[in-house]
Amino acid sequence: MLGVRSVAWSTLPLASILAAALAACGGGSTSGVGSDPDGGADASATDDGGGEGGGGGTVCTSGKTWTRGTIGSEIMRPGDTCITCHKTANGAPEFLIAGTVYPTRHEPLLCNGLTAITVTITDAKGAQTVLKSNSVGNFACGPVARSGFPACNPTFPVSARVDAPGGKTASMIDAQMTGDCNTCHTEAGLNNAPGRISAQ
Ligand code: HEC
Ligand code: HEC
Numbered sequence: 001m002l003g004v005r006s007v008a009w010s011t012l013p014l015a016s017i018l019a020a021a022l023a024a025c026g027g028g029s030t031s032g033v034g035s036d037p038d039g040g041a042d043a044s045a046t047d048d049g050g051g052e053g054g055g056g057g058t059v060c061t062s063g064k065t066w067t068r069g070t071i072g073s074e075i076m077r078p079g080d081t082c083i084t085c086h087k088t089a090n091g092a093p094e095f096l097i098a099g100t101v102y103p104t105r106h107e108p109l110l111c112n113g114l115t116a117i118t119v120t121i122t123d124a125k126g127a128q129t130v131l132k133s134n135s136v137g138n139f140a141c142g143p144v145a146r147s148g149f150p151a152c153n154p155t156f157p158v159s160a161r162v163d164a165p166g167g168k169t170a171s172m173i174d175a176q177m178t179g180d181c182n183t184c185h186t187e188a189g190l191n192n193a194p195g196r197i198s199a200q
Helices: 002-047 082-088
Strands: 097-102 119-120 127-134 137-140 157-161 169-176
Touching: 082 097, 082 119, 082 157
Parallel strands: none
Antiparallel strands: 097 137, 119 127, 119 157, 157 169
16 A cells, blocks of 8 residues: 555656646647637638528517528518629629618528618718618619619718618618628628617
8 A cells, every 4th residue: 555655656746747848838839829720710600601590599570581592582581691692693683782671680591571661871972872671671772773672873881771660760870881781780790780780
């Protein structure tokens, strides 16, 4: 018993010294290498919409969701980034302003939003374009009128205001260089946006 103990005690300091030496080397190199790749991976995963898919915990107030993929329609893909996709999609119309209005700030991708809400776009020259959200909350305008969406020709950057019936209103103070509203107004909100476009 005594013999075993003395052996155990005598090996401990050696092991501790070795562990301490390894930790000192390893710690120095991992903290330096670790920080950069982590930052890059997190940022790109969020920008690609990873945050929207895994959002969870928020409610689709309308209880109705778009299920027809990329079949072209004025009621397609509420909450999604219309202009970004249309830029590279065959046969998709060009929009300069496009987005979706919701009853609350946090609603999942492809959930139908609020109908008949007024969205007023004010451009860099002070010119205003007044849009109305359609049956799924989508609003848009572009170089030519299309599928119930009017023509517009805003000078960027633009700001925006939403007016809901009953007098509720919400204004975007910052002027934006893109009219693809849902790029920032995601379920959780990107680039400091408070979530979905909503007059709540
Ligand atoms: C992921 C890609 C994608 C997204 C996001 C998307 N669309 Fe489309 N859209 C398409 C494609 C592809 C077409 C053309 C193919 C077709 O007409 O079937 C199209 C066509 C359309 C058309 C023309 C329909 C017609 O009558 O010819 C309208 C209007 C439209 N989209 C509105 C929107 C709006 C508004 C949004 C955003 C809320 C949106 N789209 C988001 C892919 C997309
Ligand atoms: C590049 C990111 C970005 C884009 C694109 C963008 N927004 Fe915003 N939006 C924000 C940020 C950030 C805020 C909060 C700060 C502010 O009010 O400027 C905001 C706030 C708002 C608000 C007020 C929200 C509230 O709850 O008070 C409305 C309404 C709004 N945006 C509408 C729009 C519309 C309509 C578009 C498309 C024409 C748009 N936004 C495009 C980032 C963006």
